[in-house]
Amino acid sequence: MTTPDAPAIVCISAGHPDVLAAQFRRYEHEYDLVITGSALEAKHRTKDLLAAGATVALFVMETNLPDATWYEAMHMMRTAVPTARRVVVSPWETFIAESTDLRHALAAGKFDAHLLLPRGVRDEEFHVAIGELLNDWGATAAPQVESIQIIAPEATALTRAISDFLLRAGTPHGMHHPDSPAGRAVLERWEGPAGSWPLVAAPGIVEHCTSVRQLAVRLYGRPDDIDVDEVIDLAIVGAGPAGLAAAVYASSEGLSTIAIEAEAIGGQAGTSSMIRNYLGFPRGISGMRLTQRARSQALRFGTRFYTGWPVTGVTPGSDGAPHRVHTDGGDVLARTVVVGAGVTYRRLGVGSLEALVGDGVHYGAAMAVAPELVGQDVVVVGGGNSAGQAAVHLARYARSVTLVVRREDLTSTMSTYLINEVSYNPRITVRGNCEVVDGGPGEDGHLAWVDLRDVVTGETERREVRALCLLIGAEPQSAWLPEAVLRDEQGFVLTGRDLPPEAWLDGRPPTDLETSVPGVFAIGDIRSGSMKRVASATGEGATVVSLVHGHLAGLG
Structure with missing residues (x-):
């Protein structure tokens, strides 16, 4: 049985709801399975889920709906829950005919996968795809299984750096307040002085962590562990x-x-x-x-x-x-x-922003802090594929993402498939002929604004932002x-x-x-x-x- 706040899988099908219900029954122990017959019904059910404090991990939609085109329905679902993964399924008799249009839409990032509707039991190829999407969603949502826990009263540059290291290492982890159930459980195991933040807890270990390297050594050892001879x-x-x-x-x-x-x-x-x-x-x-x-x-x-x-x-x-x-x-x-x-990544060289690295200014995609940016505005600087991928990922959370490039556009620096995906995303705006020239903190010491300058006209515009991600070229x-x-x-x-x-x-x-x-x-x-x-x-x-x-x- 799922809990009331379990993540949901929402299936939308007028023609084969019984097939989708049978195929997704294997997930019911850990996900709330919702079967709907129309886009409007799915919209209302999703709204109810969100109001109850739950979320949607996956939308699965058949192409032939009674009240909307697949494009309209998918846009509706993306607007409702930007972090959810989205799948379009086609029955065998229409799969080939629909593939051409859907392939172009898939390349533009309008959804995550186009799959053949299963025609029998144990269609493991179908479920491999579903499993990969749920796995990807789980890696960017709060993980339910935590190998490591970070305990601190608030997020700091160090806790974000530790979280980013663990995320890149593929280690499931979570950050918890000391007053939370997880925080209190760790504090019961802690034998050191009070106020030593952050604490990092793993099986058999609770340590006051002062650097990412300290954690890396604990997890992976030292090179001189090798015999000197x-x-x-x-x-x-x-x-x-x-x-x-x-x-x-x-x-x-x-x-x-x-x-x-x-x-x-x-x-x-x-x-x-x-x-x-x-x-x-x-x-x-x-x-x-x-x-x-x-x-x-x-x-x-x-x-x-x-x-x-x-x-x-x-x-x-x-x-x-x-x-x-x-x-x-x-x-x-x-x-x-x-x-x-x-x-x-090449340094920006703006002193006021270098002072805020870790507190809203990030060199790289800042994947670990993306969930903190719900409802916030973000600027990404860079015209390469890494910058485009960062913009698309951050747009799952942030209210808006502005992609800033010094060139006129992205055509000479970014792959076409990614340009299409960036262009399609309504939360992403590309600012060509532009650069970041200044920025500063708010009352909490975190990045609050940046100045953008048009390199052609010289005009400067101030933007209120919560994060600045810099992916501006490479130095060996x-x-x-x-x-x-x-x-x-x-x-x-x-x-x-x-x-x-x-x-x-x-x-x-x-x-x-x-x-x-x-x-x-x-x-x-x-x-x-x-x-x-x-x-x-x-x-x-x-x-x-x-x-x-x-x-x-x-x-x-």
């Missing part, structure tokens, strides 16, 4: 898509492999709310889920991960000696090193590399034939992904000339492993 076959610096692919292929082929990540597994890709053009995921997949699946795959083959430890340097080995990878958590000896540290994270590893003028690492001839050994260029230091390779966004796409990064991660094998063979 052990020499690893491969040390991967950075666990974004490129590094994760290298970890999977290297460890599956028997190489002793570690991956050291400065922030959270997945890198910047892990903050993408939905990647729709990655091969093999027709309904899309969030960056967090994609990279966490890759991490689980690498762990299965034996890769060891150390998260929260920026690599501070590499001392190249000579005459076959191993390279020494340095971190504040200890050094690692490795026969080969793959650099996949990626890039970081390569300053820690030794001088022997050559880079281009922007700091991206040179590899293969892009290296100048004077850096070649014995007149021969390094292999395609090898740097100017033998046995040190570069992959993904940090590499000069890379495509800056998730698929190409994973391809380079897979490719580099064969080059690593070749180098190890040369070492004998």
Whole structure:
């Protein structure tokens, strides 16, 4: 039996309500199943649910309705509950005929999936799709199963940073007030001084957490947990898509492999709310889920991960000696090193806004704070796919999202499918030829306003906003590399034939992904000339492993 405030699955069908009722009966223990015969009835039932304090996780709608077109009905449902996932189903006899129009609408983000109405029992392909959508909804709503709990009287820059780290790590968690039932239960286990916020509770652990790194060390350990005399076959610096692919292929082929990540597994890709053009995921997949699946795959083959430890340097080995990878958590000896540290978002450089990072100003998509923005206005700065994905995700919660770009429009920087999705969303407005030049806090110390300047006319406009998300280009994270590893003028690492001839050994260029230091390779966004796409990064991660094998063979 569901509870009165259980999330609902609302099905809308005039022709096959019995089929949908039978198919969704398996979810009734955890969701409130509502079967309606028209768009208007669904609207009224949804209104009643919201008034009772419940919400809707999923709308499932047949195309042929008696009182509205599928487009009108879907727009109605999206307006009622923007956070709900939306599915259109077609019976077999009309599926092919309807697919063309619905495919274009799906690409524009008008709904999340177009599925064939099940024609029998145990249509597991149908339920895999439904399960993925409910899983995606649950990851962005308050999770019912919490592996970790954060206890604090109010949200702060630190609690938001901890929550963002856990979200990117794929760890279900929740934040609770000390006076809440969960908060009181944790305080009963706490043996330290009162007023130590935030407290972080996990099975068998209650700690006063003072930094994200402290939590990362507790969850993933330190690099110097490795025996000081052990020499690893491969040390991967950075666990974004490129590094994760290298970890999977290297460890599956028997190489002793570690991956050291400065922030959270997945890198910047892990903050993408939905990647729709990655091969093999027709309904899309969030960056967090994609990279966490890759991490689980690498762990299965034996890769060891150390998260929260920026690599501070590499001392190249000579005459076959191993390279020494340095971190504040200890050094690692490795026969080969793959650099996949990626890039970081370029800083805005406005002092008044830099002072508010974590208090309304965020570098990245700010997925963890999105639920705090219900009914608020948000500005996203950036014209790439990451900015578009952030705008679409934030629009599920915020009253309005303004996407600010210095160029005239998005056509030269964003994928067409995402431009269409941004354009269709009524909560998103694109401001071309515009930049953010100032901002400041309100009485609570949180971001309250920003100034937007038209780069053509010079006119400035002040906007009241609750969040500013900055995704404004990339700078390579390569300053820690030794001088022997050559880079281009922007700091991206040179590899293969892009290296100048004077850096070649014995007149021969390094292999395609090898740097100017033998046995040190570069992959993904940090590499000069890379495509800056998730698929190409994973391809380079897979490719580099064969080059690593070749180098190890040369070492004998």
